[in-house]
């Protein structure tokens with residue numbers, strides 16, 4: 001066999017084999033789990049089929065021509081100029097195909113852009129390199145005071161959720177492939193994205209607009225809960241602050257937290273020693289002007305832009321692998337001491353920029369006017385880290 005032909009066959013067969021490898025592909029765009037993603041899938045399947053058939057016909061025609069008419073020293077054939085009938089036909093046929101595709105595409109685009117049937121609103125803000133969610137007051141869902149969370153977007157199933165997206169720094173893009181296409185989060189603008197899940201479950205996604213050094217570590221999940229489970233989640237997010245038991249390790253951790261962390265991280269209801277509420281000022285300390293609200297940190301099971309698990313491997317597999325009728329209950333159990341991924345949380349407190357690159361060049365810190373991009377290195381002692389972990393575990 002000819003050498004190039006041989007390698008072409010190897011590449012072709014190889015890519016077919018490679019393409020069929022992924023059995024566990026949570027970000028597969030071909031497995032819609034809600035009506036918006038289904039709408040896109042219903043469009044892309046036939047379009048892909050038509051394009052595929054045309055692609056095969058063209059490839060076959062090219063291969064046939066290349067082999068049949070390859071240069072064997074034969075005389076140059078008779079030269080012609082133009083064949084109007086053929087040219088018009090070959091223009092009209094693709095135009096008709098594209099016109100049909102366009103009709104269905106526009107239909108889908110308008111349906112996906114609808115906002116007037118929205119049942120629930122969640123504000124989504126991107127920043128380097130994590131997502132913040134802010135649930136405005138919506139009494140019909142029991143949200144009587146705003147809820148602020150990060151990383152994992154929790155939503156009720158069978159509900160038309162409208163994300164209102166923006167960004168605090170550069171352009172990011174929100175994408176949960178199982179639930180819908182992508183929508184850019186642009187500073188100074190609000191853009192909407194519909195999400196709706198048919199079944200309870202955890203659906204993975206990631207930022208899909210290159211946004212700097214840790215773009216690849218800017219991930220997220222949508223957690224769809226049954227309506228009853230969602231109501232429980234809401235109630236927990238609004239539950240008041242629980243003061244750590246007197247003389248416990250967690251109480252010492254609270255003190256460390258007040259000294260080291262509260263300038264960036266809000267914990268609702270946390271009081272300073274003098275009895276005044278501790279109000280975080282991330283705008284003074286962080287380049288994007290925000291840091292995750294940690295009030296109910298242990299109710300989520302990933303952290304730092306969903307790049308790391310808060311749950312140990314064993315517990316994570318139990319939650320994420322749970323069938324849809326129990327996944328909600330498992331998720332709501334949150335992170336208990338037995339299930340905490342101690343290793344990664346401690347490593348994060350020890351030296352966050354080492355786990356998640358924030359600066360290609362440390363001198364860049366000066367350029368951001370002394371404000372950190374992401375979570376800084378805080379030179380904490382192991383003793384303080386022990387106390388902090390005990391404290392963070394109380395933030396259920």
Ligand SMILES: [Cu+2]
Nearest residue numbers: 172207211218
């Ligand atoms: Cu991003």
